[in-house]
Amino acid sequence: MTTFADLGLYDSLLDGLDSMGFEKPTPIQEQVMPHILAGKDIIACAQTGTGKTAAYLLPVLDKISRQEKEHTAALIISPTRELALQIDHAFQGFSYFTSASSIAVYGGGDGHTFDREKKALTEGASVVIATPGRLISHLNLGYVKFDQLDFLVLDEADKMLDMGFYDDILKIIRFLPSKRQNLLFSATMPPKIRDLARKIMHDPFEVNIAISKPAAGVTQTAYVVYDAQKPELLKHILMKRTDPSMLVFASTKQTVKDLEKELRRKGLPARAIHSDLTQEERESVLLSFRTRQTRILVATDILSRGIDIDNIGLVLNYDVPGDAEDYVHRVGRTARAESTGEAITFIGQKDQRRFGVIEELIERVIPKEPLPEGMGQSPMYNPAARSGGGNGGGGNKKRRPPFRKKRKSPANG
Ligand code: ADP
Ligand code: MG
Numbered sequence: 001m002t003t004f005a006d007l008g009l010y011d012s013l014l015d016g017l018d019s020m021g022f023e024k025p026t027p028i029q030e031q032v033m034p035h036i037l038a039g040k041d042i043i044a045c046a047q048t049g050t051g052k053t054a055a056y057l058l059p060v061l062d063k064i065s066r067q068e069k070e071h072t073a074a075l076i077i078s079p080t081r082e083l084a085l086q087i088d089h090a091f092q093g094f095s096y097f098t099s100a101s102s103i104a105v106y107g108g109g110d111g112h113t114f115d116r117e118k119k120a121l122t123e124g125a126s127v128v129i130a131t132p133g134r135l136i137s138h139l140n141l142g143y144v145k146f147d148q149l150d151f152l153v154l155d156e157a158d159k160m161l162d163m164g165f166y167d168d169i170l171k172i173i174r175f176l177p178s179k180r181q182n183l184l185f186s187a188t189m190p191p192k193i194r195d196l197a198r199k200i201m202h203d204p205f206e207v208n209i210a211i212s213k214p215a216a217g218v219t220q221t222a223y224v225v226y227d228a229q230k231p232e233l234l235k236h237i238l239m240k241r242t243d244p245s246m247l248v249f250a251s252t253k254q255t256v257k258d259l260e261k262e263l264r265r266k267g268l269p270a271r272a273i274h275s276d277l278t279q280e281e282r283e284s285v286l287l288s289f290r291t292r293q294t295r296i297l298v299a300t301d302i303l304s305r306g307i308d309i310d311n312i313g314l315v316l317n318y319d320v321p322g323d324a325e326d327y328v329h330r331v332g333r334t335a336r337a338e339s340t341g342e343a344i345t346f347i348g349q350k351d352q353r354r355f356g357v358i359e360e361l362i363e364r365v366i367p368k369e370p371l372p373e374g375m376g377q378s379p380m381y382n383p384a385a386r387s388g389g390g391n392g393g394g395g396n397k398k399r400r401p402p403f404r405k406k407r408k409s410p411a412n413g
Contacts (some may be wrong), residue, residue, distance in 0.1 A: 060073070074126070075146060103128050189208070247315045271288065306357045309333070
């Protein structure tokens with residue numbers, strides 16, 4: 001068994017790991033760290049929850065700990081503020097017994113935030129963790145000191161490209177010294193990433209670990225439903241659960257907002273997070289979820305990648321994500337680091353075909369549960385059908401669930 005000490009990590013980092021309760025490296029950590037420590041560029045692809053953050057932070061911190069001269073040694077680019085904050089948080093843990101410092105630069109907030117970031121960047125820190133747009137604003141003003149940079153880290157590279165940051169990344173790279181070590185981390189490896197890697201990396205070492213499969217500890221099930229059955233079914237499932245933390249995903253902001261209202265109206269303590277909220281609002285919602293003041297978080301996909309919240313017992317997909325990889329990301333929110341969890345997906349009338357694609361991707365057929373008694377019948381599941389409309393075939397949009405009615409008596413009354 002390989003230990004962190006076997007990898008030759010600096011002593012003060014081993015102390016940090018100890019205090020965080022990390023006993024041994026995860027597979028991705030074990031595979032990439034020796035190469036990063038040896039100075040190689042790397043491309044690392046592993047599903048969410050496999051410990052990618054430490055896989056790059058530890059070697060970066062190792063190098064910083066061995067350097068005499070203080071300078072900004074690493075730039076870590078993250079697609080979202082939430083992830084930037086989370087990386088910074090992990091950094092604080094690992095670097096606790098070292099003298100390394102960090103700045104998180106992610107925008108939002110008011111003019112004061114910008115000034116504070118500017119001041120911090122002017123003074124410098126060992127590691128800068130930034131979202132692309134905000135970093136470019138600072139870079140254009142000329143006080144960011146990347147001239148001695150050792151590492152460029154791209155975290156959640158797939159998400160970054162999905163969000164349209166390709167050109168921004170290239171722009172940022174023009175501000176960096178050409179001799180540097182590039183570390184690219186991603187949950188998936190679409191062709192766009194290879195393209196980016198070819199442009200910016202030098203003979204990268206590549207590691208791929210079990211792409212696109214939810215962690216083994218997640219129990220996955222699904223309900224085939226008419227759209228009109230979803231609210232009732234959601235309520236029914238959430239009411240029965242005792243988990244302290246549950247995450248409900250929906251594809252659109254509007255659905256997320258509606259569900260928050262609907263659930264609260266039914267007495268379920270839910271809060272919503274989506275891109276219409278301000279930075280402060282998003283942080284406060286996340287905090288109240290993390291600290292378990294809020295039991296149910298309803299979210300759009302901004303939360304499905306990278307964000308690490310422990311012990312989410314249930315991830316419920318109120319709809320099937322448009323992109324099959326997003327399913328893996330959403331489901332990856334539960335069963336982090338070898339715990340267990342459950343993922344339930346509602347397959348609506350228009351979602352069947354897409355769910356079929358997901359089942360192909362993860363190479364497994366997800367069991368379809370019968371609807372609870374009193375909730376009517378499920379449509380037929382036929383993912384190969386053209387628009388997945390169920391037994392009536394496509395184009396039958398007005399179709400209603402056959403026996404939909406409010407349950408007044410207990411389930412089997
Ligand atoms: P990823 O970036 O691959 O999605 P994270 O870096 O966010 O994964 O790590 C997922 C969770 O696993 C975090 O809570 C992290 O603290 C924990 N973790 C990572 N590496 C280890 C380890 N070696 N031992 C124990 N827990 C770990
Ligand atoms: Mg990550």
